[in-house]
Amino acid sequence: MTQVAVIGGGPAGVSCAIWLKRLGMDPVLYERRSLGGQLHDITLPIPDLPGEPWIEALALIDRFKQHLHAWRIPVFEGQEAVEYRDRLLILRDGRERHYPFLAYAPGLKIRQLDIPGQEWIASHSTSEMLMTSYPYPVLVVGGGDRAFEAVVRLAETEHAVILIHRRERFRARPDFQKKVVKLGIPILVNTQLRSIEPASEGLTAYIEEEGHMSVMRVSAVMIRIGMEPDIQPGLCPLPQSDVVPLWADNRIRCLGDAVNPVAFRSIVSAYASGMAAAKELVMNLKGEA
Template sequence: MKRIIIIGAGPAGLACGIWLRRLGHDPLIIEKGRVGGMLHSIHGRIPDYLGRMSQNGSELANHFIEHARELSLRIETGIEAIRIGQGELTVHRMNAQNLNASYPQMEENILEHEKSATDRNYDYIENLSFDACLLATGLRKKRLAIAGAENQQILYTSAGFNFSEKDVLIIGGGDGAFENAMKIPHTARRVLVAFRSKLRARPDFVREAQSKGVEFIKGCTPMRIEQGGHPDEKIKFIYEMNTAIMSLSVDCILVKIGFEPCSIQGPDCSQAGYVVVNQEMQTSMKGVWAAGDVISPEYPSISLATGQASVAAKSMERYLRNISV
């Protein structure tokens, strides 16, 4: 049996694993966090995945997980890929107790999964050999790179946070920022959305946010965040607008400035960090493929990820047959 490793248990990784099982292989899927990946960060309805209407990403992830269970896919969590070499993958194993095929749902805060390797307490480093490998590590949330951004009142998800009677600033001009802006106003005292220049959000999202009294700060360049003398005090958001330095006091800041690829050392990447592939999802490295959001800067989606995974699986199957001859 050929050794196949799939890095990432999101839609692309799971779909590729299912295809490979169908083709007679027994791939190992490794995942550093939750099975389902960034699907768990989608809190709104998913009406556009053909054949399955889901109320949120976790519901769709659970459907994928049940499908994987039915096919006895091997999935190990608590493992982060660090580097891909020729026929060898270097990983950090976080907890030896997590290494089983029951698909444990690690209940850590989602932000914990986004820390760099140097910030994590791993048990040990290990090298895994492979005949074929798929990189399906997806995206991670972009962090706000200004002074004071590590303040505990800076949020990257609205889930579980009480915005009641609070002044809330959302930074970002895309769909994610405005989806949250539409949800928060019924409990918060005041909601503002700050963005640099042109809005990228859907026009209907913008109109609905306006109808709910959300205020816009256009042409805003974040500079720094200043904390008050007490944790319960408001924080100051310092920004530049038309060459003038402005200040805004709020209770919390929700950052929604987009995503960046979770590429790892090994295959060639674009300047923006996305893994470069050919039409068969092959990377610059022999025996290594990639699929999903980590290769899709323009139109990342669940449907595209699963489609790319099927192409990768069939290409991997053909490659493995050839090296067996």
């Protein structure tokens, strides 16, 4: 059986591994953290999976585990792939494995703000920042689903929160927006975070609102301004469009959110790209493509 290394244990990688197995291949799945990918960040029930109304993300991850187990697909969690060359997959700990093909489904990483203090924010998790409790609000920056979901989660755990967004309108789903309004969260629009400094208690945030600078003391800052593909050059030198089957020549196929058009990023499109990648590989190997 042809061995395929599937990198990434989010919906795309899991779907690809299951389809590869179903089509007679021998997939092995590597996940640098734990299975689930962005599902770990979804704290509200998922409303839009056909056949699974309001499923909790953690329940879906459990089903992934059961499904992979049922197909006897080896899964290596806590193992990060760093390079693929000459059919060798190289892991972060230096180990090497031979695989003729690589299905690469790395998902997305949080986009960073290019401001003074960003490095400090990036090197401290929100829970670290909230470990010492100061009587200041948490500042959430962004206008999409991630920002709104973070606001709701913080408010529900009894943190004071302020949301700022550089535009007038939000990208977040209407149901998220309604929830935040209902919770009475203060929202500043046309407002940008310009810099951040650690203070004796919490952090000092320098904010620009329609040309006026102001200073705000906050206990933590969460930057949720969007996501970008997490493609590492050593694993996929040429980011490939999801619709171009490049398996046979390159032996590498990118899939999932990392290459799906922004508007299509979702669990179902991740499933679909996993299926498409698996079918393309099998068709290429049979010489049908």
